[in-house]
Amino acid sequence: xxxxxxxxxxxxxxxxxxxxxxxxxxxxxxxxxxxxxxxxxxxxxxxxxxxxxxxxxxxxxxxxxxxxxxxxxxxxxxxxxxxxxxxxxxxxxxxxxxxxxxxxxxxxxxxxxxxxxxxxxxxxxxxxxxxxxxxxxxxxxxxxxxxxxxxxxxxxxxxxxxxxxxxxxxxxxxxxxxxxxxxxxxxxxxxxxxxxxxxxxxxxxxxxxxxxxxxxxxxxxxxxxxxxxxxxxxxxxxxxxxxxxxxxxxxxxxxxxxxxxxxxxxxxxxxxxxxxxxxxxxxxxxxxxxxxxxxxxxxxxxxxxxxxxxxxxxxxxxxxxxxxxxxxxxxxxxxxxxxxxxxxxxxxxxxxxxxxxxxxxxxxxxxxxxxxxxxxxxxxxxxxxxxxx
Numbered sequence: 001x002x003x004x005x006x007x008x009x010x011x012x013x014x015x016x017x018x019x020x021x022x023x024x025x026x027x028x029x030x031x032x033x034x035x036x037x038x039x040x041x042x043x044x045x046x047x048x049x050x051x052x053x054x055x056x057x058x059x060x061x062x063x064x065x066x067x068x069x070x071x072x073x074x075x076x077x078x079x080x081x082x083x084x085x086x087x088x089x090x091x092x093x094x095x096x097x098x099x100x101x102x103x104x105x106x107x108x109x110x111x112x113x114x115x116x117x118x119x120x121x122x123x124x125x126x127x128x129x130x131x132x133x134x135x136x137x138x139x140x141x142x143x144x145x146x147x148x149x150x151x152x153x154x155x156x157x158x159x160x161x162x163x164x165x166x167x168x169x170x171x172x173x174x175x176x177x178x179x180x181x182x183x184x185x186x187x188x189x190x191x192x193x194x195x196x197x198x199x200x201x202x203x204x205x206x207x208x209x210x211x212x213x214x215x216x217x218x219x220x221x222x223x224x225x226x227x228x229x230x231x232x233x234x235x236x237x238x239x240x241x242x243x244x245x246x247x248x249x250x251x252x253x254x255x256x257x258x259x260x261x262x263x264x265x266x267x268x269x270x271x272x273x274x275x276x277x278x279x280x281x282x283x284x285x286x287x288x289x290x291x292x293x294x295x296x297x298x299x300x301x302x303x304x305x306x307x308x309x310x311x312x313x314x315x316x317x318x319x320x321x322x323x324x325x326x327x328x329x330x331x332x333x334x335x336x337x338x339x340x341x342x343x344x345x346x347x348x349x350x351x352x353x354x355x356x357x358x359x360x361x362x363x364x365x366x367x368x369x370x371x372x373x374x375x376x377x378x379x380x381x382x383x384x385x386x387x388x389x
Contacts, residue, residue, distance in 0.1 A: 016041070016049050021103070022378050024059055024077045026194065028104030031064055033074035050077065056387060057082045058103070079103035082139070084386055086373035087132050089125055089145040089172060090184065090365040093161040093211055093276055096121065098128045100136065101370035105195070110366075117162045126171040133174040138389040141382070143172050144373035146184040146365040148210060150248075152228040154181045160247035161211035161276070180372055185214025185323075186223055186232040187368030188360065192320045193218035194371060196364070197356035201317035205310055205353070207234065208323035209303065211275045212255030217314050239306045257302035259324070266295035276324070283327045297335035300328040304339025311353055312345050322358040329357070 016039075023035050030038070036046035053059040061075035079102040090097040099110035111128060115121045133140045147169075149159025156167040173179035189206025198204035198218065207215040213235035217224040225231040235255035242252035256262060260275030263282045272278035279299075286293040307319055321329060329336050337355075344352055360367060376382060 016045065017053060018378060018380065018383065020046070020049050020053060020077075021058060021383075024079075025103050025105070025374055025378060028078055028106065029076060031074040031076050032061065035077060054080070056383075058084070058383075058386070079106065084141045084377060085136055085139045086370050086377070087129050087140050087143045088366050088369045088373070089129065089143065090369065091115075091121070091125070091145070091147045091162075092184065092365075093117075093148050093274070096125060097366065098125060098132070099366055100132055100140070101366065101373075103374065105367055105370055107363075107366065117164075119164055119167050122167065122169060122171055129172050130174055133177065140174070140177060141377050141386065142178045142180060142373040143174070144180045144182070144369040145169055145172055146182055146187040146369040148184050148214075150230055150233055151181050151183050152230050154179050156181075157230070158248060178376065180369075180376065182225070182229060182369065182372055183214060183216075183232060184365045184368075185210070186216035186225060187372060188322050188358070188364035189216035189218055189232070189320070189368070190223050190371055191360055191364050191368035192322065192358045194221050195367060196358045196360045197320045198318050203314075203316045204318055204320055205307075205314055205316035206320045206322070206358075207303075207307060207310075207325055208321070209258055209279075209325040209328065210323045212253070212259055213303070213306070217316065234306070234310065237306070237309075239302070239309060254302070254306050258299045258306070258328075262299045262302065263292075263295040266298050267291060279324050280327070283324070283331055286331050293332070296328060297332040300332040300336040301339035303328055304336040304341075305343040307336075307355070308340045308343025311340075311348065312343070316353050318353050318356055320356045320358050322360065322364060326357055329355070 019039050020035055032046050032050055036043055057080045059077050060080045064073045064076050083103055085100045085102055088099045088101055095114050097112040099107045101107050129143055147156050148161055150157045154169050156164050158165050169181050185208045188208055192198050192206050193204040202220055204218045215234050216232035236248050236250055236253045238252040239254035240252045240257035244256045245251050246253035260272050260279030264272050264278055282292050283296050286296045
């Protein structure tokens with residue numbers, strides 16, 4: 001049995017290396033001196049840990065930008081060119097994307113295309129993942145998939161926009177590589193809390209509108225995604241008309257009050273085959289069509305009221321928006337804010353959580369899925385496994 005002091009010293013070295021790696025991942029342009037200050041390390045400790053991480057093919061040092069001033073400039077820490085990668089798969093209502101991402105979040109290769117919604121798409125994407133795994137070999141340490149649907153484990157329980165039910169994503173997993181699957185809106189919320197509009201907040205409520213409403217509550221950078229990973233299905237809360245049945249099987253879902261289906265109903269149009277595209281067209285026409293503007297305002301007000309209800313229940317520091325929620329806010333901001341304020345408890349109205357716009361755009365699902373995968377890799381077990389590659 002080894003002395004406890006030796007074990008403790010080894011654990012501290014491991015934790016120090018993990019802390020540096022996690023900081024480099026979250027702040028990919030940080031210098032070694034900045035990392036040391038942020039983590040309370042001496043310059044000698046930071047240099048020693050960095051040397052070990054370089055030898056392990058985890059980080060590299062590059063010269064800093066030229067700076068005026070005294071002292072020796074500190075090198076910038078970033079991903080090692082032979083370091084670990086995660087393979088990210090994003091499946092939206094109309095498109096797919098497959099990418100490889102390195103430590104720090106940089107996408108090093110990406111492919112994309114459109115699809116018709118057939119579950120056979122899983123096999124096509126599995127072949128692309130397998131090709132990346134064959135090309136990069138053991139550097140691919142995890143596959144992380146984000147899907148526009150309700151997820152439990154690695155199975156899509158329901159994706160009404162895709163017409164999928166009980167679709168297993170296990171084929172995406174190369175032999176010996178872990179597979180993570182999450183709802184795309186939840187992954188965007190994770191990315192936004194860590195790298196987007198919510199970085200200054202401890203508790204972030206993220207909401208997005210595509211086909212229905214999705215999102216997640218993120219507390220101190222960690223998503224509150226429930227026992228099976230299906231947390232954040234805010235769109236199926238009964239904030240809508242109880243006379244309307246949702247494809248999920250429930251009545252009165254908030255989904256049906258805020259997306260293209262709600263706007264089409266307001267215009268006495270039949271239910272659109274593609275609510276996402278219909279919403280975009282109606283929002284665009286609202287610039288010159290008063291009826292379309294009223295339809296958009298109705299959806300924005302319903303979005304705001306649901307936001308207020310969730311703020312009352314979840315008590316976030318900030319609310320962040322993405323997807324069509326940004327378009328609703330831009331086109332009819334007064335309707336959204338009126339709905340939000342009217343639903344808030346009285347004591348919250350003087351200083352409600354700010355509503356912030358996500359800057360991540362279409363990269364949000366990829367960033368979030370990659371971060372979820374690196375959360376698994378940047379652990380003692382993950383580093384131990386990498387050391388054997």
